[in-house]
Amino acid sequence: MRSLLKNAREQKGLKTRELAQLAGIDQALISKFESGTRKPTKDQVIKLSQLLEIDYETLMVTWLKEKILYEIGDEELVLKALILAEQEIQNNKKEINSALVSSIQNILDEIEILKNKIHSFNHFELRQISKTLELEFVFKSIHLNKNPLTLEETKLVINDGLTISEKSMQNHLEAINFQEAVFYIKDLTQKKTSLNEKDFLLLHNLIFKGFESENSGKYINDPVITREMNLFFNWHESQKNNLHPIILASEAHLKILEIKPFENGNLQMANLALNWILTQYNYTYATIEEDQKSIDEYFSILEKSQTQNDTSIFINYITRIEKENLKRAIQLVEK
Known part of the structure; x- marks a missing residue:
């Protein structure tokens, strides 16, 4: 201390x-x-x-x-007491998680209905949804990081390989790299590979490929950060079968932003980790709309959740976003 x-x-x-x-x-x-x-x-x-x-x-x-x-201090029975205390804390956490799930159970049930409806679509419809949502996820994610490319320009860059005049090379690379990161997560999901350090660092390397290469794929050179990230992956491994996927994804996002393990790209990596977990459990991308009101709301919710040390604020928000995005996915087929 x-x-x-x-x-x-x-x-x-x-x-x-x-x-x-x-x-x-x-x-x-x-x-x-x-x-x-x-x-x-x-x-x-x-x-x-x-x-x-x-x-x-x-x-x-x-x-x-x-x-x-x-x-x-060094009381004779201290280790036994600590083990009992840890067990009681874990039991209390389970009760808190159970209470949180109960408080959002109605919307979680609605989400499951929407998710099942999407999975009832045929292969062509699912491909149509996937292609559209992947493009929107790339565009909205880089826009959240202040990239000036429009949706149409993003499409031209990543699908047609075109160059947009008056937009920097880094603007183009950010879109191309983020699409590669999305494809990489898609491949990991198909292989049923859950969040892990090796692929997490590879993703960071991907999104900065061609610029800022010196720090890409590496944590800040600080033993505290390395230790915190080890604890983070241990936490994920121990909780991935205990927490609801939306809660797990939301808390992972918050933890990454609290640790800030990278020199740059912490917001993008928190976003990718959130959606890696969601897509692994067959949910759709939890994307933040590109309008300023939605972006301001996202950062406001983040700040409120962090300053009040209350993860439920952000979890409730992501749950609502996930429901809206599932409805959006269905509309792509039914419109």
């Missing part, structure tokens, strides 16, 4: 006095936090995490670890 706080403060070029003023915490306390002679409160941890831009989960886990060690 102390090294995390001190290193982050120094990296931001702040003196203890300046940090104390920004945080509304006594300067002497800041010094004691950094020397390890005093522990911050939970509220102080949250405030320092935001001001120093330290990953909230990393700082909170460190704080909790030190709190546990301080409270129980």
Whole structure:
């Protein structure tokens, strides 16, 4: 804890006095936090995490670890007690997940009906849906990342190999690369390959192919990031058969954005991971509409979910988006 706080403060070029003023915490306390002679409160941890831009989960886990060690030290039965505590926490999580599923059960039931209807279509109709939705997913995904190509221009670039005047080479490459990433996920889905680190890094390499190659396919050079991503993939592996796919996909998206493992492309990778999981379970792409109102809503929901530390806010949002996109898929055939 102390090294995390001190290193982050120094990296931001702040003196203890300046940090104390920004945080509304006594300067002497800041010094004691950094020397390890005093522990911050939970509220102080949250405030320092935001001001120093330290990953909230990393700082909170460190704080909790030190709190546990301080409270129980080397008591003889501590390991047995921790095992029992872990079991109880897991049981509580199951109850919370069950409550969350119950709260959105009606819309989940509607989604299953829509999904089954799509799967009743013939091969030609399914191909028509897939082709249209893949194009829209590429366009809306790169648009979310401020790429200026229109839907029609995106189609000309990725389907016909044309060059759009007054649009940069990077604009073109972003569309081409993202389509390759979508095809790669499609292939992984057909092979029933679930989210994993090797293919996740390959996807990052794909979306930056031809530009920013130096950092593509690599995490930020930070052991904390590497550890956090290991924990992320362990979490996914342990929960993929326990959580509803929409909940699993939504939480994966949030976790990637919290960790921010890459120098660039974290939003795209969170988006790809979300849809990799969804398509693996035969759902359609959860795409954000290209109009500014929808984009603003997406970022607002993300911020609200993160600041309130409440994943259900984002899960409810993605559930609604998935339902709308399934209805859109059906309309492509029935219009």
